[in-house]
Amino acid sequence: MTVSFDPSLWLTAAAILALLLVSAFFSGSETALTAASRGKLKAQADKGDKGAEVALEVKEDGERLIGAILLGNNVANILSASLATALFSRLFGANGVAVATLVMTALVLVFAEVLPKTYAITMPETAAARVARPIRLLIRVLSPIVSVVRALVRGMLSLFGVRADPDSHILSFRDEIMGALAIGHSEGTVDKEERDRLLGALDLHERTVEEIMLHRSQIEMIDADAAPDAILRSVLASPHTRLPLYRGERDNVVGVIHAKDLLRAVEKLVRGEDGNLSSIRDLDIMSIAKPPYFVPETTPLDEQMREFLKRRTHxxxxxxxxxxxxxxxxxxxxxxEIVGEIADEFDTDPEHPIKRTESGDYIVDGAMTIRDLNRALDWNLPDDEANTVAGLVIHEAQMIPNEGQVFSFHGYRFEVLSRKENRITRLKIRPL
Known part of the structure; x- marks a missing residue:
């Protein structure tokens, strides 16, 4: 069978190649604009990159963006397949349809899908900035058709009880950052300390004052009715700069004494005209104490930190x-909670709350918070029912265990090593 290669065949072949290029552009643009990070695009836009700025604008309405790209891509693919079928039918007769299907499948797969999408996923922000302007023009041109298609799709989804909200995001920015940190740590590009610091800052709004406060049983307090020289000795012997003052019972806090304020008052008395060491007995401790600042136990940590900074108090x-x-x-x-334990020369308990034995067990202080234990050892013990490791054991055991008792839950073995009154002071923990 002889076929004359007239100009129409060459025009058809050229049109097919042009449509494949258009399809490749749409495929690469879709991948680039959906994979590009908003944070990186914003950073580029702040440096004066107009393409990145347009890309951010285009990404605002993801539903309209995807609709316009898919519409253009499908028109290009369908039209190229139709032209290829006509072309190969003229060349190969009845076998033209099969040949056209094989050839176009290979061409579309390699040159219109895999190749442009691989390039786009390799450098999504750069590719997104380059294609943003023509895609924005395409969205404006196809806007009426896309609106009709979107309304039709939403109507069909509503029949199945699905509501499409273009303003909602599947993952919040916080979840995206946490996921990126987890991936970076697993791949070795983010150190554990860096990951913990960033996650600690992200978690502040979800955690409350109650979870990290020093319990009242461990608070060092001073009796406001004690002799001034006794108060002075207590303040100088304490490793803390600020100490609560109570009167009568410990719940009745009447002020907070600062070591510097106390020393200034003592210096003023001693250096006075009739001043000497015995003048300290005349010191009125309440005149230099600051009023106590009370906060609810349910206050989120980020809010409390802002209050501390606003009030200029610690x-x-x-x-x-x-x-x-x-x-x-x-x-x-x-x-x-962000940077980890801060130790100074006045810390009285330098002993680390976690010790590892030769057998692979961990000796843990019962008062250690579950969050600190998880961060230190990369464990995942739940902290929704208890704040401390001892509290978790008591909650799961539904009793106050005795020394030597062993429990297994959440994939770990807990052995009570020591107990003081009703408090579990030391535990041995081993992952199962």
């Missing part, structure tokens, strides 16, 4: 809904 007493004293919290406690 110390607060925590109360429950009945106004009873529960503990205290400092700005340092909140910062430690």
């Amino acid at each position: 110390f607060a007493l925590v109360v429950d809904e009945y106004g009873d004293l529960r503990g205290l919290i400092t700005l340092e406690d909140i910062i430690e």
